[in-house]
Amino acid sequence: MTKTQINHLRELENESIHIMREVGAQFENPALLFSGGKDSIVMVHLALKAFWPQKFPFTLAHIDTGHNFEETILFRDRLVEDLGARLVVGSVQQSIDDGKATEETGYSASRNLLQTGTLLDTIETHKFDVALGGGRRDEEKARAKERFFSHRDEFGQWDPKNQRPELWNLFNGRMNMGEHFRVFPLSNWTEMDIWQYIYQENIEMPSLYYTHKRKVFNREGVWLAWAPFMNLKPDEEIVEKDIRCRTIGDISCTGLTISKADNLVDIIREIAATRVTERGSRSDDKRSEAAMEDRKKEGYF
Amino acid sequence: MSEFDSEAYLNMELLRFTTAGSVDDGKSTLIGRLLYDSKSIFEDQLETIQRDSMRRGNEHIDLALVTDGLRAEREQGITIDVAYRYFATPKRKFIIADTPGHIQYTRNMVTGASTANLAVVLIDARLGVLEQTMRHSFIASLLQIPHLLVCINKMDLVDFDQIVFEKIKADFNKVSEKLAIKDARFIPISALFGDNVVHPSKNMDWFKGPTLLQLLESIDITSDRNTQDPRFPVQYVIRPQKPEFHDYRGYAGRTAGGNFKKGDAVTVLPSGINTRISSIDRYKETGDQVHVSESVTIQLEDNIDISRGDMIVGSDNQPQQSQEIDLMICWFNEKALQLSGKYALKHTTREVRVVIKSIQYKMDVNTLEENTEDKTIRMNDIGRIMIKTTKPIFFDPYTTNRITGSVIIIDEATNETLGAGMIL
Numbered sequence: 001m002t003k004t005q006i007n008h009l010r011e012l013e014n015e016s017i018h019i020m021r022e023v024g025a026q027f028e029n030p031a032l033l034f035s036g037g038k039d040s041i042v043m044v045h046l047a048l049k050a051f052w053p054q055k056f057p058f059t060l061a062h063i064d065t066g067h068n069f070e071e072t073i074l075f076r077d078r079l080v081e082d083l084g085a086r087l088v089v090g091s092v093q094q095s096i097d098d099g100k101a102t103e104e105t106g107y108s109a110s111r112n113l114l115q116t117g118t119l120l121d122t123i124e125t126h127k128f129d130v131a132l133g134g135g136r137r138d139e140e141k142a143r144a145k146e147r148f149f150s151h152r153d154e155f156g157q158w159d160p161k162n163q164r165p166e167l168w169n170l171f172n173g174r175m176n177m178g179e180h181f182r183v184f185p186l187s188n189w190t191e192m193d194i195w196q197y198i199y200q201e202n203i204e205m206p207s208l209y210y211t212h213k214r215k216v217f218n219r220e221g222v223w224l225a226w227a228p229f230m231n232l233k234p235d236e237e238i239v240e241k242d243i244r245c246r247t248i249g250d251i252s253c254t255g256l257t258i259s260k261a262d263n264l265v266d267i268i269r270e271i272a273a274t275r276v277t278e279r280g281s282r283s284d285d286k287r288s289e290a291a292m293e294d295r296k297k298e299g300y301f
Numbered sequence: 302m303s304e305f306d307s308e309a310y311l312n313m314e315l316l317r318f319t320t321a322g323s324v325d326d327g328k329s330t331l332i333g334r335l336l337y338d339s340k341s342i343f344e345d346q347l348e349t350i351q352r353d354s355m356r357r358g359n360e361h362i363d364l365a366l367v368t369d370g371l372r373a374e375r376e377q378g379i380t381i382d383v384a385y386r387y388f389a390t391p392k393r394k395f396i397i398a399d400t401p402g403h404i405q406y407t408r409n410m411v412t413g414a415s416t417a418n419l420a421v422v423l424i425d426a427r428l429g430v431l432e433q434t435m436r437h438s439f440i441a442s443l444l445q446i447p448h449l450l451v452c453i454n455k456m457d458l459v460d461f462d463q464i465v466f467e468k469i470k471a472d473f474n475k476v477s478e479k480l481a482i483k484d485a486r487f488i489p490i491s492a493l494f495g496d497n498v499v500h501p502s503k504n505m506d507w508f509k510g511p512t513l514l515q516l517l518e519s520i521d522i523t524s525d526r527n528t529q530d531p532r533f534p535v536q537y538v539i540r541p542q543k544p545e546f547h548d549y550r551g552y553a554g555r556t557a558g559g560n561f562k563k564g565d566a567v568t569v570l571p572s573g574i575n576t577r578i579s580s581i582d583r584y585k586e587t588g589d590q591v592h593v594s595e596s597v598t599i600q601l602e603d604n605i606d607i608s609r610g611d612m613i614v615g616s617d618n619q620p621q622q623s624q625e626i627d628l629m630i631c632w633f634n635e636k637a638l639q640l641s642g643k644y645a646l647k648h649t650t651r652e653v654r655v656v657i658k659s660i661q662y663k664m665d666v667n668t669l670e671e672n673t674e675d676k677t678i679r680m681n682d683i684g685r686i687m688i689k690t691t692k693p694i695f696f697d698p699y700t701t702n703r704i705t706g707s708v709i710i711i712d713e714a715t716n717e718t719l720g721a722g723m724i725l
Contacts, residue, residue, distance in 0.1 A: 008315035008394045010595075017596040018555045021537045025609050025650070049584040050596070053549060054541040137385045144384045163382060164718045165408055165633050167415040168707045169555070170647050174716035188396055190387045277343040 009197050013046065016185040018169060019148055020050040023130055023183050024057045026173040031128040032058040033119075033301060034087070036072035037248040038205060039134030039186060042194055044079065045203050046185065047132075058132060059086045063119045065111040065250045066093040067229060072248060075206040090122030107219075107231050110252040116300045120156040123180055130173070130181040133301050138190040139278060142293035148187050154178040156299030182301075191278045192271055199264045208245045209267065211260045216241050222255040246271075247278055313389070316522055319398040319413035319446070321437035322423035323406075327454045331423065331492035332386060332399055333364025338499035339514060341388035383409050392518040407440065407666070407681035408633040411721055414444035415707070418522045421450045421513070426459045426489070430472040432667040438473075439666050442480040443629060443683070443723065445703060447525045449485040450516055457491040461504040479669055481700075488513055526593045527702040531559035531567070531615035534649035534705075535607055539598055551582060551598035552607055556591050557649060557704035558697070559615065561599065563589035566616040569607055570695045575616055576603040610651035612695045620695045620705060625658070628708065628722040629699075631683050636712075638678040638686070638720065645711040646690065649704065654691045654713075661685040685725070699723035 023030050032047060034040045047056035062076060080087045092114050095101040100121070101114045123131060137144045147163055149171045164172055173181055186194070198205060215226040217236045224230065226238050230252065243256040244267075261267045292300075322328035336342050342350075354363040386397040398413030400406075414420060420441045424434055441449055451473055459465045466489040477485060488497055489508055496502035499514045511519070539551040561567070565578045580587045580600040591597045599613060607613075614620060632638055639657060646655045662671040663684040671685075678684045699706030710720040 008313050011315045014555060014594060014596040018536070021553050021596070025537050050553070051537075051539060052582075052584045052598075053543065053546045054539045138387045141384075144386065145382050160382065165412045165721070166718075167412055167709060167721045168704060169416075170707065170709045172647065172709065172711055172716070172718045174645070174711060176716065188385070188387070190389070190394075192389065193394075274343075276345050 009193060009200055012189055012193060013049070013197070015169075015188065016046045017050040019171070019183060019185040020047055020056075020132070022149075022171050022173070023132060023185075024051065026171070027130040027181070029126070029128050030058045030130045030132060031061040031088075031123070031126065032056075032132040033134070034060040034062050034076065035134075035248070036062070036068070036076045036206060037134070038194055038198065038209065039136065041079075041203060041205065042189075042197060043132065043134045043185065044083070044085075045201060048083075055084070059088060059126070059128070061088050061090065061122055061126070061128070061131065063090045063115050063122065064092065065115060065252075066091065067111055067227070067251045069206075069208055069225070069245075069248065069251060069254075071206050071208050088122065088126055090118045090125075092118045094118075095121065107233055109231065110250060112250055112253050113295065115250075116156075116295065116298050119301065120299050123156070128180065129175075130183055132183050132185065134186050135184045135301060136186050136189050136191075136194075140292045142290070142296055146184060146187065146296075148184055149173055150182040150184065151175060152180050152182060152299065156180070158182075158296050158299070160293065160297065192268070195264065195268050195271055199268060206248065208248055211242050211244045211262050213240055214243050214256070215239070216243060216256060223258065225251050225254065225256060227251050313392070313394050314522065315394050315396065316419065316517060316520075317396045317398065317417050318419040318421060318517065319400055319410070319417040320421045320423070321400065321410055321441065323431075323433045326423045326425045327365075327492045328423055329365035329399075330363075331421070331452065331454065331490070331498065332397060333366070334492045334495055334498045335514065336386065336388055337364055338495055339388055339390055383413050390514070390518055395517065406436070407631055407683065410437065410440050411444060411631045414440060414446055415703075415721070417444075417446050418525050419448040419450060419517070419520065420446045421452055424451060424453050424469055424473070426453050426455045426465055426469065429469050430476060434473070435476060435669060436666045438477060438480055438482065439664075439669060440683075442477075442482050445481075445700060445723075447483060447522070448520055449482055450513065451485055451487045452490050452492075452513060453487065454490050454492050456489045456496060456502075456505065457494055461489070461491075461496075461502070463489075463505070463507045466508070486510070486516060488516070527558040527697075527704075528593055529559055530618050530620070530697060530702060530705075531561055531565070531613075532557040532620060532697070532702065532705050533561065533599060533613040534651070535609055535611045535613065536650045538608060549600075550604070551600050552611075552613065553596075553598045554613075554650070555596045556593050558593055558702045559618070560590065560592045561613075561615075567601070567613050568616045568619060569601075569605055570612045570614060570619075570622065571693060572605065572607075572611070574603070574605050576601045576605060578602075610649075612649065612651075614695070620697050622693045622695050624690045624693050626688050626690065626694065626696070626708075627725045628686060628688065629664075629683060629725065630678065630686050630710070630720050630722045632678045632680060632720045634712070634717060634719040635680050636719070637680075638684075643713070644719065645713050646688070646694075646708050647711065648694045648696065648708045651692075651694055653694060655688045655710070658687045658689050661687070686722075688722075696724050698725060 095118045244259045350366045384399045400409040400413040470487045490497045497512045535552045536554040579602045582598040660676045662673045697705045706724045708722040
């Protein structure tokens, strides 16, 4: 054996498994943030691989805005049952009912921002000392600065200008009481890598990622799903289209792609040909140039 | 990638590289050019950059804006922290660790260099080899980056003159003789206009070598890792507690050196007990071999008490064991390194306490001279020190193995990562 060529998906997998095991070893009570989207499903797959034949030592935590696609919740519940995993749900609706959060109003009202408070409350309530997230550095410019092991102070805040240097494969997860970590095992993956890996590993995905007919409307060039809580402007019209999700978030901010792709190979072809980034259709990132940075500083995913 | 070819894509190699350069040498422009000409910038990103360029009154689109991440960076027009960029060509996938040239340069460059296969060093053609070139090359050699691509940039400002290029190349070679640089190559480029970045230059037909991207796509990286010395730091002990895996006891980790096979005679450190490998497991499969850098779970023939921080090594090829370690240290913190100070130290999966026994010298990274007068190691300084650990660690010299030869030093009170060390 002289050549040690490993294809890049295997190398990314080796790296992510290494990170997950470090989390298992360095922390007492880890949560894996599970949204039902492709990145978090890949995270669960990697966690299974990292600890097999043992169960992974993570609690799944879902921050539920109450505005999720129904398919996401069904998929989540079935996965949890199949794995025999522990799931905790942090509810944004509950935060609103408790008076801890205030619902936005207006046409672009979204519960996206409110998730931060519910997420931090969930971390505190369950005394999680680390939350694994599926964030990737290729998604967004503030994320490009993120460490694998990202320290959060006792208010859950990220200080991007004062991050711990991270060298080789040595990860410093030491902290004081009340602080926590966010860990991003998929940091070095790109959207293309994720889909290729799903294809290579034959990982089951929610039906939302494949083409289906749905009632939608167009807002400033972005197709959004219609739901009873969505406020339509007078000139916006509900139509039925063949669409699929490129990312899955809250209904109110997930832009949909007109597509007939009904299998992974077609999805990968579509992504290879696309000229817009994955988050280009996420209205939560369009609010300002530093929207993601500002949300992350406060404790967002 | 216009046509999806699953086999080709699944067999792509991953190359990690870092860029070293100082203010105004065109580093951000080069990265922007590389991404732009390889069609890795998406339309919505391009729109943002175009809008920002116009807002700043630039006549042309400013490709350097591609690399700005944080609000403060955009406002001040500087790069504060390492940022990671991704792009792929049909031949390889690339990860760029984009490190700032001025603020915290040592800290950031060392961080980016620690995982890199290759460094791109930029030299301004008008200015030639400067102190900063020395500094960048020294760090690249200290961190043992296997390959160096020296880009002599802004050739458009020296009339694409071959004599300028050849002189800088000769000057650099004179300097690099003092350094342990294994593989250095030179390319005359203009990042601003794209000459020899992705496409061959029409202005420099005297240059017959490959473009920057052609080199990035073709340089052989299969021998960058240690494939000789079997090292497996135990990360996590797998005990399933399930009926069907009742007696299962596996040691999870990522191979830090060499290869292991079923039946290999191995020694477990620190106990020194000899045994053999009975199985090498991956998800839902028990296999019989593992190569360097793969994450697996190893089972052994004998039931031995093993925990995280132990290391499984080849019985006939063992690392050094010691409590007194001689190393080169890069310091990252405003609080200077304290002689006789006590710190936490991480080495592979092992964490021990250390005391700083002595400081031999501080390195002047601009002149490569050893300073034995002022030996206070402050932020961004590099020096040679001797430490004593509370328990032995099992290591190889950094020049032989970047994983088993590296450590980080942590403040026990604030938990900050204070420094990074390379074992001599």
